[in-house]
Amino acid sequence: MQAQTQEKTQQEQRQYRTFPILLSFLIAGFIGLFSETALNIALNDLIQIFAIQPSTVQWLTTGYLLTLGILVPVSGLLLQWFTTRQLFITSLIFSIIGMLTAALAPSFEVLLVARVIQAIGTALLLPLMFNTILLIFPIHKRGSIMGLIGLVIMFAPAIGPTISGLVIANLSWHWIFWLALPFFVLSLICGIVFMENVSTITKPKIDIVSIILSTFGFGGVVYGFSASGEGEGWGSSKVIIALLVGVIALILFTIRQLSMQQPMMNLRTFKFPMFTLGVILLFIGMMTILSSMIMLPLYLQSGLALSAFAAGLILLPGGILNGFMSPVMGRLFDKYGPKWLVIPGMVIVTIVLWLFSGVSMDTAITLIVALHIFLMIGVSMIMMPAQTNGLNQLPPQFYPDGTAIMNTLQQVAGAIGTAVAITIMSAGQKSYMSNVTNPNDPLNAVNSLNAGIQDAFVFALIVSVIGLICALFIKRVNVEQKN
Incomplete structure (x- = not known):
């Protein structure tokens, strides 16, 4: 009976037009995750255009991540209430409306609302993408497909600042959204034509x-x-x-x-120690990468007076390498386990953040590029291995809950990390300016920003030290024992 069921499942899988379905998800996922960081390089321009403070403009990132953090756990229920096509089309409609609203936004408030609408679309899309991929691809192909998705997930937000920097150098910030909008429309058309209903509708109690x-x-x-x-x-x-x-x-x-x-979210998953440790390390990794990705553009543009495009180019090598490290780390994890990746990764991140805490206006650009590359390498060594090892310890019935918990807390960690980094930076600026004799001197303004950014990196350094201590307890989960 079991063999017949497996055969039937395989037959159903062969009937799916997997390539166009996967392509629809990858395009939409790439643009959706690109939106997480695309505006970071434009924050300095937006501060001047809308006459707002750095602490206010960070809501464009925090609001986006907060919306994801609230909706991702709810989307697990929606997967059981609505069909694949319904959720995919709905997520793309929200994303398109949000992107169009942002492209036309005349004020900061409208832009913030547009970001929230975009986040609703992404919050529906991400869980749907993972669930659909697991259903339409057989087990022996899932590794390579998930590696491809991992590349998109890491690559898209990493190159966001570079692409938006190029756009801002030649056009206005509105074009970040105008140029991305056609890709969402293309993904929606592909979804309408090729997307199939692959999930089982059970309609559990909400x-x-x-x-x-x-x-x-x-x-x-x-x-x-x-x-x-x-x-x-x-x-x-x-x-x-x-x-x-x-x-x-x-x-x-x-x-x-x-x-x-x-x-709604089964928290009994935390009784498994490696899962709990994986969540902690993911939380720390997301706080580190999101806080750094909002600090570095401000430092490069306001502190070093670089253009948006130049700042984007400086962050490009690390972003590209971070994306392509995902499948590499997957293979190394299978061979060596998490210990020999996570612990060295935390050491690298800690050293890099310590060096970043001493940046100044005299810091060489080549050093910034090198530090950013090593930061991205360290983060890639931490997040995927810690996540995979933690999920491996869970019994199969806990997989959906474990994935939902990790996805939710990653978004919240990013929001908290961004908010705390901006808080500390603002406090450092005020502290510096309170001790100068001429607050109106432009040089003092630059120096105050540099002092605030140094303080923010000290905060990230403290968090990474805590992560390094936690990483010392990680050990490989023997998957075969669960079979």
Whole structure:
């Protein structure tokens, strides 16, 4: 009976037009993830155009990641309520509306709303992509396909600053969205023509209370960090209330999930130590890479007075290498396990962040390029091996929950890392300016920015040291024992 079922499954898989389906997802996924960092290189221009503070402009990144962090766990339920075609087309419609709104945005507020709409589309697309790939490709092909997806996931946000820098050097920032819009339309057309319904619709009960607690929990925590970055200060009532609401909601969310027979997010996955350690390392890795990717463009453009295109070119080698390291690290992980990748990776990241904490206006461009390359290599050695090893320890029935937890916390980590980095940078700027005799001197403004960025990298260094200590406890999970 089992053999007949497997044969039937294989026959069904052969009937799928896998290439156009995969192509639709890769195009949409690439542009969606490209949007995460495409505006980073334009932040300096947007600060001047809209007359806003750095602490305000960071909401374009934080808001995007926060939306993903709130919606990704909910999308797991949507996969069981709606067909593959329905979710794919809906995600692309949200993405196209968001991209078009951003291209036409006359103000910062409209641009921020557009980013949130874009994030809704991406939040629906990413879980759908992974779920569909697992269903339409046989086991012996999944490794190479997931490696390809991993390349897209890492490559797209890494080259975002470079492509947008080239656009800004020749056109306005609006064209970042105008040029990306046709690719979403192409992906939508491919999806309408070729996308097939591959998932099973079970329509489980949706727990509204869990969704509300999740939203207030993750939203409150990230909003609290972001509000402090806007100059409210950690002692302000707005920040304290937001953090209290967030923490209390997350505690109640945790209690509710552990007491439910069919939780929205099964937190019992944390009883597996390597999974828990993998989540911690992913959290730290995402905080590091997202905070660095918002600090470096500000440093290169405002501190070193480089153009957007020049700053993008400086970040290009590390971005490209980071993308292509994903499949390489997958093969090395299979051969050597996580220990000989994650620990050296954390050492590399820690050393690089220590060197970044001493950057100044006199730092050579070649050194910045080299440090960024090694930072990207270190991050690639940490994230994929830690994630794969952690998921390997879970029983198969926990795979969807484990994936949802990791995806959700990665987005929240990125949002928190970005907000805290901007907070520390702003505080460093204010501290420096409070001790100068002439605050109106342009040189003091540049020096204050440099001092704030150094402080932000010190924060990232402390986080990486914690990650290095955690990495010392990682060990390989024997997958064969679960079979």
